[in-house]
Amino acid sequence: MEIAFFIITALLTIGAAVAMVLSHNAVHSALWLVLNFFGVAVLYLLLNAPFLAMVQITVYAGAIMVLFLFVIMLLGSEQGQEEVNGLPWQTPVALVMGLLLVVMAGYALFFPGTPVPTTQTPNEIGAPDILARKLFSTYLLPFEITSVLLLVALIGAVVLTMKSREGDRV
Amino acid sequence: MRAMWEFFFGVGWLATLTSYLTITTAILVAGSLVMMLLTWIERRGLGYMQDRKGPNRVGPFGLFQPIAEAIKTITKEDITPTDADRWVHFLAPVVILASTVAAFAVIPWGNLIPVDINVGVLYIVAVSAVHTVGILMAGWASNNKFALLGGMRGVAQAISYEIPQVLSLVSIVMLVGSMSVVDVIQNQMDPYGNILSWHIFTPVGLLSFIVFWIASLAEGERPPFDNPEAESELVAGYMTEYGGMKFAVLFLANYLTNFAICAVTAGVFLGGGNGPGSDIPILGTLLSVFYFLAKSLGLFFVMVWIRGVVPRLRIDELMHFAWKFLLPLALVNIFSTSLWIAIIRWGAEQGMGIAEALGAPGSIARIAVAWVVTAIINVVAFFLVARLNATRGVTTYQATPTAV
Amino acid sequence: MLSNYAFIGIFAIAAITFPLLPLILSRFIRPRRPTPIKLSTYECGLEAMGDIWVQFKVQYYLYALAFVVFDIETIYLYPWAVAYGQLGLFALIEMAIFLLILVAGLVYAWRKGALEWI
Numbered sequence: 001m002e003i004a005f006f007i008i009t010a011l012l013t014i015g016a017a018v019a020m021v022l023s024h025n026a027v028h029s030a031l032w033l034v035l036n037f038f039g040v041a042v043l044y045l046l047l048n049a050p051f052l053a054m055v056q057i058t059v060y061a062g063a064i065m066v067l068f069l070f071v072i073m074l075l076g077s078e079q080g081q082e083e084v085n086g087l088p089w090q091t092p093v094a095l096v097m098g099l100l101l102v103v104m105a106g107y108a109l110f111f112p113g114t115p116v117p118t119t120q121t122p123n124e125i126g127a128p129d130i131l132a133r134k135l136f137s138t139y140l141l142p143f144e145i146t147s148v149l150l151l152v153a154l155i156g157a158v159v160l161t162m163k164s165r166e167g168d169r170v
Numbered sequence: 171m172r173a174m175w176e177f178f179f180g181v182g183w184l185a186t187l188t189s190y191l192t193i194t195t196a197i198l199v200a201g202s203l204v205m206m207l208l209t210w211i212e213r214r215g216l217g218y219m220q221d222r223k224g225p226n227r228v229g230p231f232g233l234f235q236p237i238a239e240a241i242k243t244i245t246k247e248d249i250t251p252t253d254a255d256r257w258v259h260f261l262a263p264v265v266i267l268a269s270t271v272a273a274f275a276v277i278p279w280g281n282l283i284p285v286d287i288n289v290g291v292l293y294i295v296a297v298s299a300v301h302t303v304g305i306l307m308a309g310w311a312s313n314n315k316f317a318l319l320g321g322m323r324g325v326a327q328a329i330s331y332e333i334p335q336v337l338s339l340v341s342i343v344m345l346v347g348s349m350s351v352v353d354v355i356q357n358q359m360d361p362y363g364n365i366l367s368w369h370i371f372t373p374v375g376l377l378s379f380i381v382f383w384i385a386s387l388a389e390g391e392r393p394p395f396d397n398p399e400a401e402s403e404l405v406a407g408y409m410t411e412y413g414g415m416k417f418a419v420l421f422l423a424n425y426l427t428n429f430a431i432c433a434v435t436a437g438v439f440l441g442g443g444n445g446p447g448s449d450i451p452i453l454g455t456l457l458s459v460f461y462f463l464a465k466s467l468g469l470f471f472v473m474v475w476i477r478g479v480v481p482r483l484r485i486d487e488l489m490h491f492a493w494k495f496l497l498p499l500a501l502v503n504i505f506s507t508s509l510w511i512a513i514i515r516w517g518a519e520q521g522m523g524i525a526e527a528l529g530a531p532g533s534i535a536r537i538a539v540a541w542v543v544t545a546i547i548n549v550v551a552f553f554l555v556a557r558l559n560a561t562r563g564v565t566t567y568q569a570t571p572t573a574v
Numbered sequence: 575m576l577s578n579y580a581f582i583g584i585f586a587i588a589a590i591t592f593p594l595l596p597l598i599l600s601r602f603i604r605p606r607r608p609t610p611i612k613l614s615t616y617e618c619g620l621e622a623m624g625d626i627w628v629q630f631k632v633q634y635y636l637y638a639l640a641f642v643v644f645d646i647e648t649i650y651l652y653p654w655a656v657a658y659g660q661l662g663l664f665a666l667i668e669m670a671i672f673l674l675i676l677v678a679g680l681v682y683a684w685r686k687g688a689l690e691w692i
Binding site: 194243245292340414486 | 579584597601607610612615617630640651655657669670673684
């Protein structure tokens with residue numbers, strides 16, 4: 001039952017991803033991506049990580065998606081002409097990277113290492129309070145660094161847009 | 171053969187599915203009925219506020235007006251403009267309504283709880299975040315200037331107010347120590363039926379309520395925050411190219427959002443279905459549903475009241491209010507909530523040995539100190555932030571011809 | 575625990591069907607008499623002029639990015655808020671540092687005038 005559900009979800013997710021890549025319209029691509037995010041969220045749920053699933057929907061399908069769509073609207077690129085491939089080296093590099101990923105996934109699948117013993121049952125791992133305890137003890141430094149990263153993103157956006165706005169305005 | 175039948179359609183499996191479907195249908199039907207009631211309350215309420223009667227011809231007191239309108243919209247011609255993106259135009263109302271309806275999966279109707287998950291509050295936040303994608307779809311797919319502008323404005327407003335809204339809920343999650351909606355409501359349960367146990371009656375809960383309520387009005391595009399569909403500027407905003415049943419679906423989504431906001435506010439701040447006698451076995455359930463609906467509809471009446479009284483905000487005022495007023499207040503409130511918990515509940519074990527001087531955790535002296543401290547912080551913060559915004563003076567709005 | 579999410583899954587499917595049902599039903603009931611004028615883009619009775627794409631202010635993008643930053647921050651606050659009652663003073667200080675760094679970003683954006691809607 002669970003495995004069947006997993007296969008259906010995984011196929012839908014991959015299908016949405018493929019449709020996103022193949023779609024010619026930027027907005028359509030973005031909408032396919034939303035479907036893809038939802039599929040990933042369901043996969044998180046299947047892994048007993050409801051908190052992560054909710055984060056996936058809130059941050060990706062909600063926030064990041066709005067950012068993408070705003071950028072598309074700002075540039076008006078959805079009415080774009082057939083673009084010339086500006087990055088000719090992109091295709092071979094992408095192919096090599098994709099192949100590497102397949103090899104890595106295959107290696108992980110066929111030569112599984114010794115599983116890390118956990119004291120918790122799968123049900124507990126995704127629970128928010130356990131996540132918080134891990135976050136504020138073992139993973140404290142990455143957590144604090146995240147805030148610096150977010151700060152840098154914000155300052156970068158302010159600097160870039162304020163500059164362009166000064167140019168715009170009379 | 172029989173074994174296979176039981177494997178696929180085993181009795182337990184089928185019974186579970188049937189019960190789930192029944193509960194789902196019941197919630198959807200009840201939600202639609204409440205939505206019809208809400209439109210009626212809004213029109214009659216606004217009517218009386220504006221010294222007229224409102225719809226009063228269809229049925230007693232015009233109660234059947236929503237049904238007449240449902241029949242009207244379903245038989246009305248549906249127009250998809252030639253320039254529109256057919257599929258996205260069709261899917262946008264579906265996405266908007268579905269994201270609204272999905273939130274009802276975890277909202278308890280008094281003692282009737284559809285489902286209790288340990289990330290309930292976050293689930294509501296997550297599904298309502300998808301709403302913004304739907305608005306942008308509607309605005310873009312219509313291929314109409316007003317619709318696109320309305321959609322962009324709607325999303326800018328929705329994301330700006332989502333931050334204070336979600337941050338104000340963090341304070342409540344801290345007080346409760348759980349994200350389950352049921353736990354949030356249980357936390358306000360008092361064995362003596364004392365309404366002072368509601369979250370709204372603490373300094374941190376009150377500020378949280380103020381921020382949440384105002385931000386929710388903006389999220390639900392209620393006046394005075396209805397800029398995305400400001401009819402004097404943008405025709406009907408992102409709904410401009412929608413007619414017939416598609417418009418009705420958007421309309422339904424709008425009122426269901428309002429109901430969800432009222433229901434969540436009633437549950438989180440006003441004790442949900444808690445009230446005198448709500449813990450009696452069978453009668454209590456009925457009573458709790460009554461209390462829940464009374465609180466929600468009361469809150470909805472406040473929404474109508476605000477609509478009748480407050481004029482629409484200008485778009486720059488609207489954005490500044492979210493980022494420069496509500497957001498700092500929500501952050502301050504999280505700080506004072508952490509103090510509230512530290513003073514009331516913590517001992518030497520958590521590094522608050524000083525608080526032991528005031529007595530055991532939960533003692534009257536501790537609560538009194540926490541009350542005074544958080545109340546002072548919140549009131550001072552309120553006036554400080556208000557001052558910070560006021561010293562700018564009257565900002566003049568300059569429309570630039572190129573950028574809108 | 576998964577059965578809770580099975581209910582939510584069924585509810586989500588019902589939530590998607592809920593708007594589709596009347597939309598499809600109305601297809602069989604409503605009249606359908608399209609004319610080119612009726613199907614043209616609405617622009618206050620005039621013929622639609624030019625492209626729908628207008629230059630949007632960069633402000634929209636800035637707000638969206640600030641939203642992403644604060645949304646992620648909020649998400650981090652939730653597990654902390656759940657466990658806060660038991661975590662103790664140390665967690666309070668850690669979160670205070672996290673928040674202060676982000677508030678610094680807010681103050682910076684405010685002072686720079688990036689939050690102004692002009």
